[in-house]
Amino acid sequence: MSLRTVLFAPTNKEAQVENLVQFVAKKHQDRGNKVAILRVFEVENDPLAAAGFEVKSAFSLQKAVEKTAANDTDALFDKLVNLQDSFAADTQVLLVVGELHYLLGTDFNYSVATTLDADIVVVDKSLAATYNALSAQLGAFVAQSLNGKNTDRLLGAVVTSNLASYLQQDWNLKNLPLLAVNKDGQDYEVLDNLLGELTKIEHEYPRISPARFRSSLTSLAASNLQRIVLPEGDEPRTVKAAIQCTERKIAECILLASRDAVRAQADKLGLTLPTELKIIDPANVRDKYVARLVELRKAKGMTEELAVKQLQDNVVLGTMMLEANEADGLVSGAVHTTANTIRPPMQIIKTAPGASIISSIFFMLMPEDVYVYGDCAVNPNPSAEQLADIAIQSADNAKAFGLDPRVAMISYSTIDSGSGPDVDLVKEATALVREKRPDISVEGPLQYDAAVDKTVAALKAPNSKVAGKANVFIFKDLSCGNPLYKAVQRSADVVSIGPMLQGMRKPVNDLSRGALVEDIVYTICLTAVQAINATK
Secondary structure, eight states, X not given: OOOEEXXXXXXXXXXXXXXXXXXXXXXXXXXXXXXXXXXXXXXXXXXXXXXXXXXXXXEOHHHHXXXXXXXXXXXXXXXXXXHHHHSOTTOOEEEEEOOOOGGGOTXXXXXXXXXXXXXXXXXXXXXXXXXXXXXXXXXXHHHHXXXXXXXXXXXXXXXXXXXXXXXXXXXXXXXXXXXXXXXXXXXXXXXXXXXXXXXXXOOSSOOOOHHHHHHHHHHHHHTSOOEEEESSTTOHHHHHHHHHHHHTTSOEEEEESOHHHHHHHHHHHTOOOOTTOEEEOHHHHGGGGHHHHHHHHGGGTOOHHHHHHHTTSHHHHHHHHHHTTSXXXXXXXXXXOHHHXXXXXXXXXXXXXXXXXXXXXXXXXXXXXXXXXESSSSOSSOOHHHXXXXXXXXXXXXXXXXXXXXXXXXXXXXXTSOOSHHHHHHHHHHHHHHHHOTTSEEEEEEOHHHHHOHHHHHHHOTTOSSTTSOOEEEOSSHHHHHHHHHHHXXXXXXXXXXXXXXXXXXXXXXXXXXXXXXXXXXXXXXXXXXXXXXXX
């Protein structure tokens, strides 16, 4: 049973959100629905709990202000997702009490709504003396608090005003339906329309917020602990990430470094090494892999002398552990280049059965959704056949990580608006995807704006089921994909997780050399989930 989540967003402190939430909750209970209430901020002597409703609170106002000031709100929104998930499976309606505080920024409620994939009811109590003043007040709230984004989240407004009768007769604020008006804030019997809206509105396609994606990723990884080898075992960020993953029981990390070097880094960080964290000194184990490396690469001229030399590289050593089933996945790149990270696995691990190509994707954690970009790291100039296979791999992995894939084959042309060899290649690749995998929702060629913007899509590709709502983007070559993902990442301050390699027989993933500890943690999670999925 799906959980219907609605956030009630006050326009001012006078808006009586609690009274409205209590009324709506009671009406749903009367209709036989199980209702729960989620508060963003903790409240002492909560009147909603005292009224007998199931209420959970996320965090204190002080903590929210501190985290917002530090631009470190991920943990807050992750807590909201975890609380949303904690309600019983038979809960049908979750009502979220929105908050106002000048230190949190004007779009705080909108961020909460996108995190929970909630719809929004604007709640206003106005002392405006004229209809125009009231309309302007609500219009400003929508423009500032919701940033004019995704108006399909707005169920409408509930307005308490002495101008109620005028509002009922004449309402012209676009994109904000008037659900109810009244003169007395205690009288919500006019809300029958609102009650109906809470149960019948369905969105065109599912969305997954960055917080929801992160929560799902860590939960999946924790469900079946995988052994992840980290060749850069004494690198400070890697040590910290490995400690976090061990303490959070996300993965069984294996650090390749001397124990003294790892302990020294932990001491500098003020951290304690968990007893469960496995540390292997490369000097003690390299020799055991020499013969196997010679056997695997003898056709390429590998000798014992060369094998001994190559195994001085911890990425090669970690890859040999992966090949020997002594690890389930490998993560590197905090100090190594992408080429140095992926070359040994491509030579030793090679492709998975049935895979024709090794490619990569990034999970781009956009403000309101998660996108998949491919291939942005491995194949410089794929053929139409290879591009089709990259699209199929990307769609399958998007689905494996909880997304509903809608694939856009990106070009400088939309449908038949342009021509040229590059456009022809994308057209051919799109046709091949449809031929090989008719179950995949794909469109191409599409320009990026037509792929993501409904208004542009309606003009350029009105008959497309993907245009305007794509979440998997396939770029023709690295010259397109690599600069674009970096432009989005840096200019829009978007977290990107990856590149995640696809088509490899065992999971190996690269890090940016500028990776934060959090990036490494989530890449370890990603690799662990790949390993889990590979065994299914």
